[in-house]
Amino acid sequence: MNTTATRKSPVEFPPRPAPRVGSVAAALVMIVLVVAGVLSVDSLGINLATIARSLDNGVAFIQRMFPLDFPPVAETVSLIFETLAIVFLATFLAVVLSVPLALAAAKATTRGRLSQALPAR
Secondary structure: OOOOOOOOOOOOOOOOOOOOOOHHHHHHHHHHHHHHHHHHHHHHHOOOOOOHHHHOOOOOHHHOOOOOOOOOOOHHHHHHHHHHHHHHHHHHHHHHHHHHHHHHHHOOOOOHHHHHHOOOO
16 A cells, blocks of 8 residues: 555644743853853863873872871771761861751741640641
8 A cells, every 4th residue: 555645744833932041041141151161271281182281290199198007096986986076076176056046046936835835737
């Protein structure tokens, strides 16, 4: 059976709506940012030749970094405990400051005395 003879005409689609102002503005901002980025990279002289010439700086940095030189074990342990003490005290201070603030904010959103005394559901 020949299907090409019974072919229908293509479907016609409704006209496309005009783009919204916000979409056009967002596209223009993106274009401006891309152009500014390209101009910035060009003005800084960042290109493959510059990167290739500065590879020796990266190698020198890696050589200075290794081998790792740790302080003695006793000093390392004391520094670990100092870090944990700072973290604990900062967390405690955050709780002490945030709980009264949270309670004051919650009190402002309740309706009456009875709802303030009952636990939230």
